[in-house]
Amino acid sequence: MTGYIVRRLIAVPLMMLAISFILFMLLFVRPGSAAFAASGFVGDNDPKAVERFEERYGLNRPWYAQYGDWLWNAVQGDLGVRLTPPQDPVTDKIWERLPNTVEVGLLTVVLSAIFGITIGVLSAVRRNSILDYVLRTVAIAGISVPNFWLAILVLTLPAIWWQWTPFASVWVSFTDNPLDNLAIVIWPAMTLALASAAGTARLVRTSMLEVFYSDYVRTARAKGLQERRVIWSHVFRNSLIPVITLIGLQFGAVLGGVVIAEVIFGIPGLGSLTLAGVLAQDYPLVLGTICIFALLFVLVTLAVDLLYTVVDPRIQY
Amino acid sequence: MRENENYWKRLRSRPLSRRSFLVGSGVAAAGSAAILAGCGDDDDDDDGAAAPAATAAATQAAAADEADEAAAAEAAAAAEAAAAAEAEDAKRGGTLRLWKGGEDAGLDPGIYHINNTEVIYSTMTQPYTYQPTKNVFAMDGMVGYEQVDPTTLVWSIRPGMKFHNGDPVNSEAVAFSFGRLTKLYDLINPHTTRTGFVFVDDFEATDDLTVTEHWNRPNADAPVYRARHYYSFVNPRIVEEQGSLEGEWTAPDGSTENVNSVQTLPEGVGSGPYKIVRRDATGTRTERWPDYHKHTPADDGFVEDGPYIDAWETRIIPDRGSVKAAFLAGDLDVYAAIDPLELPEFEGVDHVNVVELPAGGAAFLGMDGGKFHDKRARQALQKSLDYDRIIQTIWTAGGKLAAPISDLIAAYQKLSQEELATWYRWDPQEARALWAAADFVVPVETIKLFGGVEDPLLSNQVQLYAGMIEEALGVETVTEFVDSNTWAARATDISTDVKDWELLAYGTGTAGGTTGVPNDSHLINFDPRGYGLNAFNHWAGSPRPEVAADSEVLIGMLNAQEAETDPEARAELLTEVQRWILDNHYCNWRMPISAVSYFGFNSRLQDFAPDNWLNFYSLRRESMWLEDA
Numbered sequence: 001m002t003g004y005i006v007r008r009l010i011a012v013p014l015m016m017l018a019i020s021f022i023l024f025m026l027l028f029v030r031p032g033s034a035a036f037a038a039s040g041f042v043g044d045n046d047p048k049a050v051e052r053f054e055e056r057y058g059l060n061r062p063w064y065a066q067y068g069d070w071l072w073n074a075v076q077g078d079l080g081v082r083l084t085p086p087q088d089p090v091t092d093k094i095w096e097r098l099p100n101t102v103e104v105g106l107l108t109v110v111l112s113a114i115f116g117i118t119i120g121v122l123s124a125v126r127r128n129s130i131l132d133y134v135l136r137t138v139a140i141a142g143i144s145v146p147n148f149w150l151a152i153l154v155l156t157l158p159a160i161w162w163q164w165t166p167f168a169s170v171w172v173s174f175t176d177n178p179l180d181n182l183a184i185v186i187w188p189a190m191t192l193a194l195a196s197a198a199g200t201a202r203l204v205r206t207s208m209l210e211v212f213y214s215d216y217v218r219t220a221r222a223k224g225l226q227e228r229r230v231i232w233s234h235v236f237r238n239s240l241i242p243v244i245t246l247i248g249l250q251f252g253a254v255l256g257g258v259v260i261a262e263v264i265f266g267i268p269g270l271g272s273l274t275l276a277g278v279l280a281q282d283y284p285l286v287l288g289t290i291c292i293f294a295l296l297f298v299l300v301t302l303a304v305d306l307l308y309t310v311v312d313p314r315i316q317y
Numbered sequence: 318m319r320e321n322e323n324y325w326k327r328l329r330s331r332p333l334s335r336r337s338f339l340v341g342s343g344v345a346a347a348g349s350a351a352i353l354a355g356c357g358d359d360d361d362d363d364d365g366a367a368a369p370a371a372t373a374a375a376t377q378a379a380a381a382d383e384a385d386e387a388a389a390a391e392a393a394a395a396a397e398a399a400a401a402a403e404a405e406d407a408k409r410g411g412t413l414r415l416w417k418g419g420e421d422a423g424l425d426p427g428i429y430h431i432n433n434t435e436v437i438y439s440t441m442t443q444p445y446t447y448q449p450t451k452n453v454f455a456m457d458g459m460v461g462y463e464q465v466d467p468t469t470l471v472w473s474i475r476p477g478m479k480f481h482n483g484d485p486v487n488s489e490a491v492a493f494s495f496g497r498l499t500k501l502y503d504l505i506n507p508h509t510t511r512t513g514f515v516f517v518d519d520f521e522a523t524d525d526l527t528v529t530e531h532w533n534r535p536n537a538d539a540p541v542y543r544a545r546h547y548y549s550f551v552n553p554r555i556v557e558e559q560g561s562l563e564g565e566w567t568a569p570d571g572s573t574e575n576v577n578s579v580q581t582l583p584e585g586v587g588s589g590p591y592k593i594v595r596r597d598a599t600g601t602r603t604e605r606w607p608d609y610h611k612h613t614p615a616d617d618g619f620v621e622d623g624p625y626i627d628a629w630e631t632r633i634i635p636d637r638g639s640v641k642a643a644f645l646a647g648d649l650d651v652y653a654a655i656d657p658l659e660l661p662e663f664e665g666v667d668h669v670n671v672v673e674l675p676a677g678g679a680a681f682l683g684m685d686g687g688k689f690h691d692k693r694a695r696q697a698l699q700k701s702l703d704y705d706r707i708i709q710t711i712w713t714a715g716g717k718l719a720a721p722i723s724d725l726i727a728a729y730q731k732l733s734q735e736e737l738a739t740w741y742r743w744d745p746q747e748a749r750a751l752w753a754a755a756d757f758v759v760p761v762e763t764i765k766l767f768g769g770v771e772d773p774l775l776s777n778q779v780q781l782y783a784g785m786i787e788e789a790l791g792v793e794t795v796t797e798f799v800d801s802n803t804w805a806a807r808a809t810d811i812s813t814d815v816k817d818w819e820l821l822a823y824g825t826g827t828a829g830g831t832t833g834v835p836n837d838s839h840l841i842n843f844d845p846r847g848y849g850l851n852a853f854n855h856w857a858g859s860p861r862p863e864v865a866a867d868s869e870v871l872i873g874m875l876n877a878q879e880a881e882t883d884p885e886a887r888a889e890l891l892t893e894v895q896r897w898i899l900d901n902h903y904c905n906w907r908m909p910i911s912a913v914s915y916f917g918f919n920s921r922l923q924d925f926a927p928d929n930w931l932n933f934y935s936l937r938r939e940s941m942w943l944e945d946a
Contacts, residue, residue, distance in 0.1 A: 031799075031806045052505070085422035085429050086580040097598060152638045159645035160662055167639055169648045170632075171599040263635045268598030272635060276419055281802050 001309070001316070008302050012295070019294045020074070020287055024067045027283040034083035034281045035059055057083055070284065074291070080284035082277075090288040093273060098292065101258055101269035103174060103181075105296075107189035108196070108254045113247055115197035120204020120243075125231060127209060135201065142198025147257055151191045151264040171268060188261035195257075196250040203246050207239030214238075240311050248304030252297045408625040411946030413922070414650045415631040416640055420598060423580030426549040427498050428507040434546060435631045438936040439591040439603040440582065441549035442478065442486065446618060446934035447541050449726055449833030454540070455616035457937070458486065458550055458588075462540060467882065468532040470539060476526055478610045480552040481592055482585025488522035493553040495520040495528070495543075500566040500576045512836055513542035535880040537887055538834045544934065545832065551579060552586050559583040590624050590939065600632040612939075618926070624939035626946070644917060645669070650943075651925075652917035654828035657714045660915060668920050676914035677725040679839055680826030682766075682782065683905040686854035687815035688759050690861035695902035697751035698764075698820070701789030702782060703743040708909045711778055712826075715912035721895045723838035725831040728884055731892045740899040741909075745789035752790050758861065759815050763793045767807070767818035770798040774825045778908070782822070809851045814860055821852060826910030835891055836879070842905050843898050845872055855904035867901055921945050 035053035054060040058069070070080055079090040123135045159165040168184040211217060212235055220230050259271030270289050277285030308315045421433035426441055442458035461473045478486035499514050501507050516536045521529045530539070542548070560577025567573050579586050582593060588610075591603035605627050612619040632649075634640045641659070644652040647668050655663060655671060663669050682698075689695045708716035718737040724730040764786060766779045776798055783794040797818070799807070808821050831838040841847035845868035849855035857868040874897060878890035897903075918925055921944040925935070 031803045031810075033806065049505070085431075152636075155639055155642040156645075159642040163646050163666060163668070165642040165646040165648070167634075167643050167646070167648070169643075170630075264639050266599075266632065266634050266636075266639060268633070273598075275635070279800070279802065 005302075005306070008305070012298055012302075015298055016291060016295060017071075020071065020291055021067065023287055023290055024070070024283065025063070027281070027286060028063050028066075030281070033059065034283065059083075070287065074288075079288035079291075082285050083282045084277075084280040084285070090284050093285070094270065094288055094292055097268060097270045097273050099174070100185075100267055101255075101262070101271060102296075104185055104188055104192070104258055104261065104267060104269060105251065105254050107182075107185055108192040108258075109247060109251055111189055111193035112196040112200055112250060112254075115193060116200025117204050117243070119197070119201035121208065121231075121236065123201065123205040124208035124212070124235075127205075136205075139198040139201045142194045143202075145195070147191055147195050148260045148264065150194065151188065151261060154187060154191055155264065167266060171266065184265075185267070188258075188265040188267060191265075192254055192257045192261050196254060199250065200243060200246060204239065204243055207242055208235050211235045211239045237311065241308060244304055244307055244311060248300055251300045255293050255297060407946075408923075408942035409946065410625070410627050411943035412628045412630050413626045413941075413943065414648060414919075415629060416634045416643070416649055416651075417600070417631055418635055419633060421596075421601070423578070424582040424593075424596075425578045425580045426551065427494075427501050427509055427547050428505065428578055428580065430508050430547070432633075435629060435936060436582065436593055436596070436601055436603060437546045437549055438589070438934075439629050440481075440587040440589040440593055441546070441551070442588045443546055443549050443937065444472070444543045445616075446937050447544035447833055448617075448934070449541075449831050452728055452833075453617055454544070455618050457612075457616075457619065458491075464882070467535040470530040470532070471523070472528040472530070474526040474528065475610065475612075478550075478588055479608070480550075480555070480585050480588045481606060481608075482552070482555065484552050484554055484585065486550055486588050487525050488528045490553055491528045491550055492520040492522040493556075494551045495530075495548060497551070497556070497576065498547060500574075501563060501578065504564040504566055504576055505578075509547045510837070512834075512841075513539075513545065513548075535882060537879060537882045538836065541833045546934075550588055552588075555579065555583055555586040559586075591629065598633065600630070602628060602630050604628040615939075618938040618940050620939045625942035644919075647919065650919040650922045655915040655917050656827070657911075657913075657915060663917055670918045670920040670922075672916050672918070674828075674914050674916060675725065676826075676828055676911040677723055677831050677838070678826040678829040678910045678914070679719070679723070679824040679842075680778065680908040680910055681822070681824050681839075681842055681905055682908055683821040683823070683842070683848065683853045684855075685816040685819055685821075686849075686856075686859060686861060686864045686904065687813075688757065688761050688819060690758060690859075690864045691755040692863070692902055693751040694755035694757065694761075695906075697748045697755060697790060698786065699740075699902055699906055700742065700744045700748035700751065701786045702908075703785055704738075704741045704909055705743070706785075707778075707781065710781060711774075712909065712911050716826075716909045717912045719826070719907040719910045721843055721898050721907060722835045722840055722891060723829075723831045726833055726835060726838060729835055729888050729891045731888055732895055737899075748789045749791065752792070761792070761819060763795055764790075764819040765817075766794060766796045766820045766822055767804070768796070768798050768822035769801045769804040771801055772825055774827070775822060778825065779822045782820075782908070811851070811854075814854065816854065826908060828911070828914035828916070836875075839907070840875065840894070842907075843871070843903060844875060845869075845904075849904045853904045867903055871897065871903060 033050070033054070034057075035050045051060070058066060073080060077091065079094065081087045081089055082093070119135050119139065123132045123139075126132050155165050155167050159167075166187040172180040172184065174181040174185075217230060217234050220234050221227075225233075255271075258269065259275055261267065262269040262271035263275060270292065274286060274289040274293075276282075277289060415435055417432045417435065419432050421436065422429040422431040424433050424436050426437045430437075444459040445454050445456045447454050456475070458475055458478065459472055460475050463471045465471055472491070474486065474488060474491055480486060480490075484490075495514070495517075496519065498509055499511075499517070502509060502511050502514075516532050516534050516539070518531045518533050521531065523529045532539075556577050556579050560579045560583075563576050563578050565573050566576045584592075590606060590609040592606045593601060594604050595602040605623070609623045611623075612621050615621045632643075634643060640649070640652065641662075643649045645662070645666060660671070663671050684695050684698065689698070704718065718734055718741045720730060720732045720737055722730055764783075766783050766786075768775050768779050770776070776796070779796050779798075783796050786792070787794040804823075807817060808823075810816065836844070836847075843849060843855075845856040849868065849871075854861075855864055855868060857865055857872060859865045859868065871894070874890070874894045878887055878894055881887040881890055923942050923944055924938070925941045926938060
């Protein structure tokens with residue numbers, strides 16, 4: 001087990017290296033530059049100013065020199081400065097925004113798991129009932145509706161109908177006022193959770209139905225165990241392994257969705273920061289934020305792998 | 318030079334403020350009363366002459382009546398003054414709720430103007446505001462200016478102003494603020510447009526409250542430029558002590574100096590009515606500075622005792638749909654332009670006030686001069702577009718043809734729609750003939766129309782144009798849309814003589830404003846030193862001789878109109894420039910634009926003067942107030 005964890009942890013930097021390199025090259029080869037974005041309007045643009053900007057930030061050097069510098073500083077915890085004004089440290093911006101993104105992400109995953117597992121279990125236990133059909137319809141709808149569109153509806157329709165919107169009138173951080181903060185964050189989290197909860201519900205239902213007809217469940221029932229005990233101790237627990245995998249993977253999807261949700265709901269998180277960096281072609285900012293997203297995903301995947309051993313003692317690394 | 322010969326004194330029509338109106342009315346009323354009283358006296362004298370036997374009692378009674386009347390008038394005046402003061406007090410207070418699309422790119426007024434204007438307008442003092450549609454200058458940090466000769470402009474600074482840390486706002490500070498711009502531009506090329514000071518040799522502090530600009534050539538737009546917020550006054554001491562070093566600037570005489578910026582706006586750098594109290598990833602908040610100087614007399618949009626509103630809260634809302642939701646929910650006071658198709662969503666909402674204004678939008682179709690060097694090719698492209706159909710299809714609420722300068726600058730735009738229609742004429746047969754006759758150094762097999770992906774309306778417009786061109790000319794057209802940064806980079810790629818596109822589309826022609834400077838709205842899009850050079854291969858150094866020759870002609874005309882300080886004469890020159898551009902189908906083509914635009918405000922916001930949306934200084938309006946404050 002320890003050896004497995006060590007091996008996985010050794011792989012993390014290699015994965016991050018590959019991710020950062022691919023990202024850097026993608027940003028490097030695209031047309032335009034931060035220098036252009038920062039140096040004026042099209043009509044008033046001065047090519048000399050672009051040159052000056054590139055010289056000032058070392059953007060006129062070969063790609064390997066730029067990437068090498070960035071990498072060397074990054075391993076020391078310095079992700080550089082934003083190329084766009086006010087040219088403040090990327091690491092500081094990430095630390096400022098990360099808690100909000102993690103909060104939305106975690107809340108989404110928790111809500112998704114609660115709703116998804118509840119619906120999935122109900123649907124499996126009451127299979128082929130009206131409740132099952134209703135819940136399956138809701139799940140299909142949840143998967144089908146794009147969450148950015150749902151988010152817009154959640155904000156706009158109440159505003160048109162009742163002159164009220166869940167869009168926060170003033171942002172409050174969790175540390176300042178947890179309740180007010182949750183009242184703001186719950187909306188993007190619920191919007192994002194709907195799609196992932198629907199996926200979870202369908203998987204839980206399928207897994208549970210598979211386990212329902214397995215020999216050991218039949219044996220459990222034959223022993224005279226109560227149905228509740230059969231469902232929770234045998235069926236549910238054994239159907240959890242694929243569900244945990246899915247929830248882990250969903251965390252990655254949620255991180256992607258967070259970008260849109262943060263923009264639409266005005267959450268000052270890492271997603272909206274990334275988008276600003278992409279639009280300004282600010283490669284230190286984009287590299288920094290996406291590497292943090294990637295790191296989070298890699299660590300969550302590792303945590304999921306370790307969780308398997310808790311859920312199923314037969315699994316050993 | 319006599320007073321009435323001063324161009325800027327003639328051009329500037331000082332607005333009549335409410336306070337001035339009241340004072341003037343009072344004086345007029347008092348004068349009228351005096352005249353009437355005088356007439357009465359005459360009558361009395363006549364009566365007295367006619368009735369010398371009038372009794373003393375009657376005289377005493379009359380005197381008593383007069384005293385009563387005077388006391389009553391005094392009481393009425395006092396009551397009126399009290400009511401006015403009460404009404405004034407009732408306007409004070411409240412928080413203006415604004416929004417912006419993203420975080421600012423720094424707060425230095427001389428550098429970037431991205432998402433920071435609300436801070437600059439609230440915390441800093443500008444020379445004045447300029448309302449181009451009314452042609453009104455309203456004095457802010459200056460109290461006047463005089464063009465003493467064609468290349469010397471003298472400014473008078475408002476006495477008694479101070480920066481937030483108590484340092485005086487004097488001529489040294491103002492000359493430093495203005496002079497710093499050119500140095501910043503040389504070092505970092507900020508978004509500040511250089512055209513506002515490229516003609517200036519230096520800004521000199523002549524005495525404590527006077528600054529003199531010495532120019533190397535006349536420039537008719539200089540006073541209008543000085544209204545822009547990058548001419549805000551900054552405190553030299555704070556800039557030097559607490560600013561960030563941008564670099565070492567070398568003067569023409571070889572001397573050097575360090576130049577600092579104030580992107581974080583340290584305490585004491587500004588002298589405006591508010592001070593910034595919060596700036597983070599969620600937005601900004603500015604609150605009233607109690608020691609703000611008086612505006613006496615207060616010009617249009619200013620209040621003698623400072624702005625009525627106590628604070629500005631500006632939230633960062635990147636998504637326009639979210640902005641709409643927040644506005645409809647009553648959480649924002651200003652929404653800005655409303656898409657006509659969205660109007661029904663705003664109807665019937667109690668707190669929403671929608672106003673209809675003339676649209677100042679811009680839509681362009683620029684042509685690659687590397688390929689379309691022959692005038693006939695450009696003419697063919699323009700005759701292949703059916704402008705009536707474009708207006709009927711795109712601008713269902715009303716559209717119009719657009720000249721090279723904005724018709725919001727009424728003083729200078731003399732081309733009528735009828736005259737414009739002589740150039741905007743759809744003639745597919747002639748277009749095809751012109752295309753066939755045109756000379757092409759680089760063969761054009763396919764016409765690519767290239768635009769930005771951000772606005773769906775633009776892609777609809779471009780698809781429509783592409784279909785018309787293909788139909789009329791029989792040449793295959795393709796469209797390509799990319800993100801704005803990529804678009805701008807490919808638009809301005811001057812590494813080869815030809816672009817990787819044929820027609821560059823930008824602007825949708827919906828709502829828009831104007832600075833009041835013809836170059837900004839929109840001659841720079843045709844200027845061989847502006848977009849012509851950077852985007853359209855239409856410049857004096859072009860390898861295509863006919864383009865180079867045309868460019869020289871146009872530069873001469875542009876310089877001439879810019880140097881002409883007589884408004885009528887300049888209007889004529891500008892009309893000539895526009896006709897020349899249209900006759901020669903030079904470089905760029907303004908496509909039809911919307912005739913109207915709609916703006917949304919919260920109905921609690923009063924005296925916002927919606928037509929101020931047509932310029933860039935609306936936020937500097939101190940006289941706006943909140944009904945429920």
